[in-house]
Amino acid sequence: SRRLKNITISRPIIYGNTATPLTSETRTPSMPTDHTHLWTVFVRDPTGGDLSYMIKKVVFKLHDTYPNATRSIEAPPFEVVESGWGEFEIGIKIFFISESSEKNISIFHHLKLHPYGIDPAKLTEADKNHVESIMYDELVFNEPTDKMFEVLTSR
Ligand code: SLL
Numbered sequence: 001s002r003r004l005k006n007i008t009i010s011r012p013i014i015y016g017n018t019a020t021p022l023t024s025e026t027r028t029p030s031m032p033t034d035h036t037h038l039w040t041v042f043v044r045d046p047t048g049g050d051l052s053y054m055i056k057k058v059v060f061k062l063h064d065t066y067p068n069a070t071r072s073i074e075a076p077p078f079e080v081v082e083s084g085w086g087e088f089e090i091g092i093k094i095f096f097i098s099e100s101s102e103k104n105i106s107i108f109h110h111l112k113l114h115p116y117g118i119d120p121a122k123l124t125e126a127d128k129n130h131v132e133s134i135m136y137d138e139l140v141f142n143e144p145t146d147k148m149f150e151v152l153t154s155r
Pocket of ligand 1: 065066086
């Protein structure tokens with residue numbers, strides 16, 4: 001596959017996490033009793049579309065306190081839903097479709113469980129019940145292969 005010189009093409013993604021405190025309704029018997037939160041870490045299209053046309057898999061590396069800390073997600077939604085008690089850095093490795101010949105990219109996300117950064121006096125129940133930390137980023141493809149260019153521009 002040929003590479004297209006002097007061409008740069010980018011596509012937006014969002015990544016990050018949502019978290020909510022566990023309650024008697026959401027806690028399940030299989031969860032360790034010291035777990036306090038339910039959370040989801042994800043990579044998504046900002047407009048809600050399916051990213052699998054360009055992303056082959058996303059590998060999420062959780063804290064070593066988790067069983068099977070390396071979670072390889074090979075189909076959308078590219079996300080991991082877990083419970084836990086602590087915040088930590090999650091490694092996120094994005095792998096592109098093979099036709100792209102693109103190297104995988106690594107990003108890090110600090111899992112946020114607590115609603116800090118808001119004036120405690122203004123903290124509402126809604127703020128305490130739903131925490132999120134979401135980043136916007138652009139995947140930049142320099143001199144993409146002709147196949148990748150076609151994949152990216154045909155939608
Ligand atoms: C630290 N930030 O530096 C903490 C680590 C680890 C989080 C947080 C539960 C794992 C499990 C969990 O929330 N680990 O029970 O499977 O020490």
